[in-house]
Amino acid sequence: MVECFTPKEIVEALDRYIIGQEEAKKAVAIALRNRWRRQQLPLHLKEEVLPKNIIMMGPTGVGKTEIARRLARLARAPFIKVEASKFTEVGYVGRDVESIIRDLTKLAVQMVKGEAAERVKERARSNAEERLLDLLIPPPPIEKRRGHPLTTQEEEAREQYKRTREKFRDMLHQGKLDDRTVEIETEEKSAMPAVEIISSSGLEDMDINFKDFLGNLFPKRYKKRRVKVPEALDIFTEEEAQRLIDMDQVVREAI
Ligand SMILES: Nc1ncnc2c1ncn2[C@@H]1O[C@H](COP(=O)(O)OP(=O)(O)OP(=O)(O)O)[C@@H](O)[C@H]1O
Numbered sequence: 001m002v003e004c005f006t007p008k009e010i011v012e013a014l015d016r017y018i019i020g021q022e023e024a025k026k027a028v029a030i031a032l033r034n035r036w037r038r039q040q041l042p043l044h045l046k047e048e049v050l051p052k053n054i055i056m057m058g059p060t061g062v063g064k065t066e067i068a069r070r071l072a073r074l075a076r077a078p079f080i081k082v083e084a085s086k087f088t089e090v091g092y093v094g095r096d097v098e099s100i101i102r103d104l105t106k107l108a109v110q111m112v113k114g115e116a117a118e119r120v121k122e123r124a125r126s127n128a129e130e131r132l133l134d135l136l137i138p139p140p141p142i143e144k145r146r147g148h149p150l151t152t153q154e155e156e157a158r159e160q161y162k163r164t165r166e167k168f169r170d171m172l173h174q175g176k177l178d179d180r181t182v183e184i185e186t187e188e189k190s191a192m193p194a195v196e197i198i199s200s201s202g203l204e205d206m207d208i209n210f211k212d213f214l215g216n217l218f219p220k221r222y223k224k225r226r227v228k229v230p231e232a233l234d235i236f237t238e239e240e241a242q243r244l245i246d247m248d249q250v251v252r253e254a255i
């Protein structure tokens with residue numbers, strides 16, 4: 001939770017989506033505000049204040065889940081719906097309870113990563129554009145010899161190249177290169193074929209670290225593909241965004 005809303009503001013925000021249910025909206029608004037206030041406390045005091053849980057009761061379809069979902073949005077909190085009967089207390093039959101936490105954490109990572117991606121979007125796009133231009137018109141191999149300045153000819157070639165590059169950039173922006181095809185190298189998606197067979201439920205229920213461990217066992221495979229310019233730009237943008245996002249930081253914040 002980054003911002004602080006007053007209970008009144010929270011109710012107003014919920015009013016935009018939830019009809020009626022005034023009592024429930026007020027109760028969850030106060031609970032959310034209390035949670036925020038608890039988070040502001042110094043650590044030793046924080047431990048003294050236990051956050052309250054909420055049980056909402058009522059007939060089906062009156063908006064219980066909807067209120068919870070909207071509230072989570074407001075709080076920038078991850079939201080999952082689990083069927084409690086799958087988690088029996090006695091001997092933990094069925095899915096183990098920790099997997100709720102794992103699911104929540106995974107969702108939180110996704111959310112924080114999405115926010116981070118939004119922040120680096122423009123930089124990723126402009127890096128991608130440079131990469132694409134490198135592909136379309138490879139830079140001349142002007143060697144930088146130590147102590148030797150470039151010859152006039154080389155300087156000229158360089159200036160010429162810069163002008164051409166900017167011309168291509170304009171064409172790119174105007175969509176004039178959209179029909180061109182370029183060859184790019186992309187990471188192969190299904191690099192772990194055998195694993196799906198081992199675990200019938202896929203990797204979803206496996207420990208995150210184990211999944212990473214498997215990923216590292218199988219080296220990344222790259223393959224060359226021919227794609228149209230706009231698609232190449234999208235692929236590069238995606239890759240550059242991944243590169244710009246500090247996943248350690250994302251995971252820390254998510255947790
Ligand atoms: N008070 C309400 N205001 C706006 N939409 C509502 C309201 N009550 C229900 N809805 C809509 O009806 C649908 C069902 O609501 P919801 O899933 O929240 O019901 P529920 O109370 O959780 O029911 P159940 O007990 O079956 O889980 C949702 O799509 C929700 O948007």
Ligand SMILES: [Mg+2]
Nearest residue numbers: 061064065066
């Ligand atoms: Mg429900």
